[in-house]
Amino acid sequence: MLELSRRNNKKHLVTSALPYVNNEPHLGNLLQVLSADVFARFSRLKGYETLYICGTDEYGTASEMKALEAGDSEYRLCSEYHALHSRIYEWFNISFDIFSRTSEAVHTSFTQEIFKRAYRNGYIVKVTEKQFYCKKCKKYISDRFVKGECPSCGSRTNSDQCDICGSLIENDKLIDPRCTICGSSLELRETDNLALDMPKLKDRLESFVLLAEKEGRWPANAIGIAKSWLKEGLRERTITRDLRWGIKVPLRGFNDKVFYVWFDACIGYISLTALCTERWREWWMKPDATDLYQFIGKDNIPFHALIFPATEFATGFPFVMLHRLNSSEYLTFEGGKFSKSSNIGVFGSDCIDFGYSCDIWRFYLYYNRPEKSDSDFSFEDFQEKVNGQLVGNFSNLVNRAFVFLRKQYDSVVPRFGIDEDFYDSVRKQIVKIDGLYEDVQIKDAFHEIFALSDMLNKYFQDNEPWKLLKSDPIKCGRVVRTIILGVKDLCILMYPYLPDASDRIAKAMSIQQSWDKLGEDISFDEAFLPLEHLFENFSDEAVKSAKIRFNSTDVSETAKAQGEKDAQEAAEKLAARKKAEREAAQRAAKAAAEREAREAAEKAACEAEAAARLKAIEERKAAEMAARKAEEEARRKAAEEQAAAERAADEAAKRAAFLEKIRRGEEAVKDIRLEGESYAEAFRRRVCLKVSKIIEVKKHPEGDRLYILTLDAGEEESRTIISSIVPFYKEEELLNRNVLLVANLKPAKFRGIKSCGMLLAASDKDDKNHSTCEVLFADEAKVGENVYPEGTVSESDYGTYIKPDQFFSIPFSSHNGIVEVDGAKLISEKTGITIKCYKYGEGSIG
Template sequence: MSSPKVGEVILPKPGQKNLLITSALPYVNNVPHLGNIIGCVLSGDVYARYARLRGYNCIYICGTDEYGTATETKALQMKCTPQEICDKYHKIHAEIYEWFNIGFDKFGRTSTQSQTEIAQDIFNKCHKNGYTQSQEMEQLFCDHCKMFLADRFVEGTCPNCQYPDSRGDQCDKCSKLLNPEELLNPRCSICRNTPHLKSTKHIFLDLPQLQERVNTFVDTNSAKGAWSDNSIHITNTWVKGELKPRCITRDLKWGTPVPLEEYKDKVFYVWFDAPIGYLSITKEYTPEWEKWWKNPEQVELVQFMGKDNVPFHTVIFPASLIGTHDNYTMLKTLSTTEFLNYETGKFSKSRNTGIFGDGAKSTGIPADVFRFYLLSNRPEQSDSIFSWDDFNAKNNELLNNYGNLINRVLKYIDNKYNRVLPAIGVITEGDEQFIKEINKLLFDYFENMEAIKIKEGLKIAMSISARCNAYMQTNKAWDYPVTDPRSGTILNILINCIKMLATIFEPFTPLLSNQIHQQLAVDPTPFSTVFEFLIKPGHEISNNITPLIQRIDGNNLKEYRQRFSGVGPEFPIDCKIAQVKQVDNHPTAENLYLLQLDIGNGVTKTSVAGLKGSYPDPSELKDKKLAVVLNLKPSKFKGVLSEAMVVVADDGAGNVSVLSPPQDEISNVQVGSTIAGKGMTIQPKASIDYQKEFLHYELKLENSKVFYKNTELLIAQKVSLTTSRSTPINAKLK
């Protein structure tokens, strides 16, 4: 019921309510976390399921957004093609959404020929109609790579917080949005060389020419109450001022090619290109896609997304469609969310903080429990927080309010009536009052779901379940003899309440509703807007009545919190990558070198290092990137103060090797990069004593990799640390 049969294609039908439902296309090169899931795909799934149960004719379209700088950058890092990155992560996304029981009619992708054809058609018509312009602009160019650098191909120091590893589009530390040209000390993320500004020509969408028609579109649709308040506010910050031309091309290879000879080496910018994915994915679903997308008289477009996607869907994308002069189906209803954060902060895959789709699956907790919690905590008006304590409380609420009602009633019919629903007796005034209350709550449920107030709809569904529970407790069927007609009346009302609840909960917890229907031994049915006796006396329920919801074990809860909160061993060592800028002989000790070390951000430290025996040629160390410890107690060696210690592996015979990045990664590793284990809490201890503390830390070299407490140490969380010359696979670090 919740999705069409395999091979079935749904098209708009005259005289029916035809809904084209989309959710923001998740970017392909990551694993979606719970905030991503509730922000668009899960919310869209709930409404699509509701619409199908109401008998509306609808399709639900989504897919991975695959073009752009981030994919091309990740492919370079992974030493593979962008297509291979997309293939890998598209599969990961699809599997995660399938586990969450998200029933797309089509979950596609944007790297298709359909995308190229439709995107180029929209551009060509906007261009022909005079809604584009060309502009010269200054952009960073890398002479070594012989290419202009799009935002994520540039790294450097954030001008706002001085973070040295900021990206060209946003600083990961302070979250400030940036342009690549604003970075201090910019470097090409591919070759690490310094780029320079160079003039290049790009195509802009002429939004000022389209502003009047965009304003009319916004005013007409947002005024109907069909847009979330936050989406109206965000949109108005764009359209109430003067719109400016928007660049829609980039100097990349991975993307939809621009169909103009002068711009044949450029592709469309992802935020012009990506929303067109809704159309191309629909075309992959049916060649008659225009019956959905060029049919505004019969089709209503309903879109779901997080607030960060709003202006591209309410201004840029509509302007592109308006500029074609084609009769496109335009956005009518827009449901947006704020952000869901994790209890200890933001979701972060690299820091192992928060629950990602694959992590949710690994807990063994049913997907419907995650669905129920996320939807009851949906960030509709303000940001919300995932909390394990709240998650556990909500699971208990679902169990006590909903699960126990179902289990107690069905178990009683199973045990006392041999699974056969008894005859119904007289319906009392109290029964009629109860049914009247249920019908009032059902009216409220439908009113809120029609307005896409999903969180409130679920709240009302739980209120209906609570009211049914109260009826069961007040009218104790088990207090009557099994032959008493009153028991039959109570059980008939309750079993039909359970049938009704299975239907109204289906958009939220579809697997649970399916299990309830199996235990009832009835088929799912569409919504009824009032309470009905759909299951009749004499009906035989399943012979397999089991509890549907389980409590979460306290020990498991503790383990989940630790696993997903980035809690790992504390790393007490301030260990970084430094570069040797100068090597001098110690003035009084013939076996010691004086190393001048660049540790990043223009800071230089002196290290007195006993490396002369193993590195008699100073040129072996000059300009080398190596690991140093910066929080040892400063000590004087033969009268010279040492401010940093070079970490070495000692084979026990007096031969040592410094630790450095692998040869094929040296150019990618920045001076000043932190060395630590993935998931570790980095808390450098002040002034470590070398003999009493450092030598007793669990640092070891195994198979040419460095470990602390059995966790591999990585440079910048991604590059292994190893020895710079042949050393026994197991050697002592000192």
Template sequence: MLSRSRHNNYTLILGVVAFRYLITSALPYVNYVPHLGHLVGCILPADVFHRFLDLKGIENIYVCGTDEHGTPTEVAAIKEHVTPKELCDKYYEIHKKAYEWFNIDFSVFGRTSGKTHHEMTQYIFRKLYENGYIFEQEIEMYYCPKCERFLPDRYIKGICPHCGEEIEGDQCDSCGHLIDHHEIIEPKCAICGTTPELKTSKHLFFDLPKLKDELKSWIKKNTHWPEYVRNWSLSLLENIKPRCITRDIIWGVSVPVEGYEDKVFYVWFDAPIGYISFTKELTRDWESWWKNEETRVVHFIGKDNIPFHTIIWPGMLIGARDGFVLPYYVKGVHYITWEGKKFSKSKGIGIFLDEVQNYPYPPDYWRYVLMSIYPENKDADFSWEVFKSRINDELVDTLGNFVYRVLSFIYRFFDGKVPQGELTEKDREVIEDVRKQIEKVESLFFEIKLRDALKEAMEIARIGNAYLNSEEPWKNKERAPAVLFVSANIVRVLSVVLWPFIPESCERIQDMLGIKERSWDKVKEFDFRGKINKPEILFKKVG
């Protein structure tokens, strides 16, 4: 019999993790330039978790790409006087370059406008159709007599019937409710502002109520989800309705049903299928990821995307009856604001990713600050004061100061060779404290509590600083070798445990140490005795 042991959320079989992770972040629309909130809401935390799993030696892939279809793209293209394809080509490059600058380590970054994605979307639709989860119905749709077109989703704007805030599309950004077009108060055409009229149009619907019991049972079993994600999903499920999955537009995946040649699939039907189609673009063995019970799919999303990832998307996977694994974990996080205000490029509020490189701060500064305020449990606010405080007090004074003091002392007084003296009880206690801290950080990573993982990882630097200050090796030559040996190994520890958050800085630390270490499981070994290179200052204060 295989011996098993439980460690938080993962199972070890004979010391080897018995599953792999497929990590996704919500596919960003290509009708806008992303801002810092988009980055920290899903893209950056997924990268941090992906890098941690790499350190652990756990097989994983990070799947993402641009969401290019639907009314958001068509509306934006009309406003910019370009074709939808031209708009998508432009913004795909903007997104791709921005994420590359932030050192986001995607395994694949695809496009939903690609052939593989269109084929996969039609494949899953056919499965749902064959299994009796698709039906046809004539519905009344708003029609703009001036534009001479139906007005699905973002083509119509008005007032949310639930919270009274302005709304554009089929979901309220303020309260999160999904909205049927006929519920919108004071509807207007988003293009010309004309009050629309009602006309009938034939559409296809996904019969979600047929899957309600299966979805409810599945959601209830996921007790490891964030509580509010699980509870909100169960609440929304109680009043679940069939979802219209076709639209009267031209830009999207064509519907393989006779009589629907003039329609395409609703963007939120085809978008999550990108997780599968992009995996297929990455590897021929895509089914070994998506049809394998050993795969744990983890979605990083904003809270506005929760209903799609906990109800509609899993419903599609269940209804296909094709062996697809369901999401293991849905990390739905809250919003981040800019100095108390909602990000707005037109109003000049906030920093957008095409502007970040204009500031004199490297990617790790942004990565660190954003993850330190990662809105896991409640909305968070970004401000220049927060940025300055986190960089100066934490990266510069705590981490950078410790690393430079230790390595410069060794370089100057020990010819760059890490010394080793006889360890005292105090030295062993510090080593044990650091090892316990590493275990705490690891546990938080597996629980996907990434802000807390960063906080506890930085605590290792604080332990190192306190130890160095109390032992004062610059005053005690007899103690100096042992203290610097322990301290140098703490520096090495920090270069590993902080790598998921600030990879460039940690690689610079390892360059100074003369090592290249990417193994979490060896990080507790206090056995580094190498010769270091000339130390350099890691971080500069923000004025």
């Protein structure tokens, strides 16, 4: 069996840079989502637990300004573009586990919480800086809407980073800054903002980058940019802006600001994961169990290699950190930039409308992927690569194999064994491709798959099975079976790149796509189904049509023949027509969206009204039911209280009669005193009376007069006692008060709950019905200290329980507010506090 086991058992968390939502994605923008899609599909196919997370990045100046220009709200504008992006990615067969939005409420919560953590940990600082302000627009202007001259290379560029030389530009260094919204000159004004204290995290970030370089997990351009930033010295990075559309800063003094979009966008990877699965912590909070793979363009390298990791470090949370970074260079169009406004270049919806399958576009973007340097898209090169590799190599091999099998073997794979020597070379190539997949070498792996296809084509041609049919039919069967196995392997290897074509092959072969079938001589139990040509050549006419349609800078031969002026006029007319068509389509889409919104609002209003009526009926019924239940409960409770009162009175009367008989000598109770011992001395020896704090009070479920009290008696575990003092004290009057606990009273159950002790209370001496009660509090004494009669020195004997009748045989009383035992006042052992009775100066104790 071929050894293609997983390198580890970690989860694969895959992200692609969140596309900004203010425009339609062109082919260059699609590179990241497509690259991440290949790796996510491979990871699932090989058995890794995988999540592919993405969504639209919706906050910031661009959305705010575009909404202003369109006369629409930011959210509705973003909703339109989110739907457009979703449609394009769905057509391109991107296998997201979730494609959501940073305008979701959960994203706001995550961003604000991460900010608070970083702030509490001391990694957020206040900075006063100069920002561009436009007097005409009457607002601070974001970098995105500032153009000026680069101080390093002199080119016209954005204010934050030069598009040509890549230099980072300080605001006060930009030459002739102008507002791209209105064209006015800009001035710098001071404003207070919050910043991420990057210098404070320099050592951790440097170690993080150097380890990635040592282990070869990041591409050279990412390592180069990250080390350059570190070498130049990290600076505080502002994370707030004076805008309206964004996530509000949850800090006093900065509530009128929002977070800079680069700060919240990367947090979106976490928040969108939480939207995708309740198990998000298993993906983001267990670094030993998850590897994070991020796919971005080179302009996003600093944010993913340094700033987002710095944000994670600042929180103190054990976040999963970036494992592999896969960054691409720029894709240009016919030597220039893509431009939606000028109708130059191929955009997502153009691909949908052009009439070719998504796999053709996927093929070219992978095959021509700008990994180590910029790549240029031209329709001539597109034609050459599609016709030469996709059609002439791969599609041709599959077609030849299926046609030969159908004509010579009735589509049934022969069973004459295989050419082991050649198939071993196929297996070696599979191992190589598998390694490139694991190392996230997207372009190299794709090229090696086509190299395998080329090997199989050559094998087909060299062995000439059409001749072997007569001369050596057994060898012919082995050759054909070997080719079919190779096509099976190509089908599986190609799946992450060209899922539609691969699925068509698998369906025709009646096989399941599975990584463990690679390099295996599997059985083919059914005849193959017919399979049409996977792809057709991209013709010269198609090239000419595309160049005119997409306004290629290299105009068509017909346009050239008409002269430059005619060509320019034709191009301008075409651009104007296309622009008008697009604007008309956008207006129609907007009108449709408004109509749908109105209809949805009317429907929602009707549903809300119906729901309100239903709710009112249900609430009225519920109120009537509740009233009946309350009345029944009140009757039941009154009956129980009356019964409990009668039982309590009966018990009190019996106890009083019992004590009276003892006093008169009519009832014999075992005397707890030893010979010659006073009651006070016997108390000291036999009764464990401890100062205890009431730490919980709750009603007994089976007794309206009973409290369940939880006490801290200074012991290893708390105690529970039952006390019938509900009529005399509210719960809050008892909670956290120190009381006297008879700690060695024999435990007993009261209405099913075990009581381990009894608290002391006083009552009026003339109260025969026990309708008065004063709990003896000892708040000045320490929890856990013993209480005993003053002047007694007897050794304690707390090892045995004292029975209730023995305890009540002790003469307790209060005189002038002082609690006494047989004339000796009770005092606390350590603090010397005298136990007093304030309410009943002359009373009985029990």
